[in-house]
Amino acid sequence: MTVTRFAPSPTGYLHIGGLRTALYSYLWARKNSGKFLLRIEDTDLKRNSAEAAQKIEEAFAWCGLKHDGEPIYQSQRFDLYKQYVQQLLDEGKAYYCYATKEELDEMRAAQQAKKERPRYDGRYRDFCGEPPSGVDPVVRIKAPTEGTISFVDGIKGELSFNVQDMLDDFIIARSDGTPTYNFVVAIDDALMGLTDVIRGDDHLSNTPKQIVVYEALGFEIPKFYHVPMILNPQGKKLSKRDGATDVMEYKQMGYFPEALLNFLIRLGWSHGDQELFSMDEMLEYFDPKDINSSASAYNAEKLLWINAQYMKSLPADRILNDLQALGLDIASHPKRELIVDALRERAKTLVEMKEMAEKIIEKPTAYDEKAVKKFLDESAFEILANYLQELKAQDALEKSEDFETFTKAFLEKHDLKLKHLAQPLRIAMVGSAVSPSIYDTMAIIGKEAFVERIEALLAYFQS
């Protein structure tokens, strides 16, 4: 069975790059009817964690990514890790190192002065004398001192690292007894039954270290996939300064989670020429072997376009629901579906749609000067006054078509073209020369309010 995981360190929120690797892991597990697990890498006790984990769960929930089982917190498994440290100690595969930080700093400085790679020199590797007093030792693992460590990366292909310039006897337990990252990752991945480790390629050079741990402990080595990073539009590593990196910010900005996921899956992965993928299609087509081996730059315009595509196709009640969450209360508006359908081809985000809807629903508080100047002359007022009079005499105008029929009859009767009337009516309805179809706009506003708005416009310019 395929088992994958997402293993963030608690940094406070779910990063958009994290979401992409999580999505890849999620898809691969689900596609193979396997398991997708969540593990919080909080071995550094100096950092927060409960709150950060909650943020990740929140973002997952918004995106519809479900992990299997309860999240695993490394901070709660220290006893377990200690057993493995002891096991390696007992088997002679690890040892206490009494070198102080100062000593190590000195050693590194000397190596760098000689233009050598900084690495632990193994001074306590075979030490069996009397330990220096007053030093809390760290535990180091005995890494191989020569040869190569090779593995096949599911994305990058066959990889081979020369032990001499990658490894040293790295620390697996700090002087306070807490275990370190590369040690616990290997243990947890093995114990959790991981078959496929999909992670950012910033971890690529950790992999040989983790393989050392797997081998020392006799665990089976999983398959690795190192996913290239997401770059900012300038081609540099994506950072907070590049705008929205927190997944939940996209919710605030009016994006659909489906669109964000669609955007992220296409960043570094493709299936022929297809751009839009439903979750079912993602599950059908996704395979980590098709992930690109080079980094890709974040492109906000493409995301906006994808969101617009979802805006056009998502069901109206779903969109209504999301608008409600953004504070637009039209759940009981009689024309709520018409509002969505009139705006879904114009608004690229929910926030935009909310603003556009408000512009129609609320009566205009001002009239756009340019539009007034361009479209409201004497004859326009006259036409508007006539239109108003006949409109008031009409009853039972309800649907867009009703307004259209009425308006066309009016135009024909007075031998006018629509262009004489459309823009003046728009200004009356929304205060500017831009709105959806005037008939839809009329229907949304309703006959009573429509009459009032024309009257208001005429009154405003009579004084």
Add this chain to the structure above:
RNA sequence: GGCCCGUUCGUCUAGCGGUUAGGACUCCGGCCUCUCACGCCGGCAACAGGGGUUCGAGUCCCCUACGGGUCACCA
């Protein structure tokens, strides 16, 4: 600096030895049209450079350049 990974239009990408190098976003034209959008049609635009291998190279190999990652008692 050592090691590792990478390099097709501005961006995301297709390509898996023989293509007029395809699609998408952006941008620019045009059409549609009650405005704005949407949609449709069209256009601009790329194989980092240099060596090989081969009848033939974007595709395979090497070098150079550039970009990224990583070298902690962080994860």
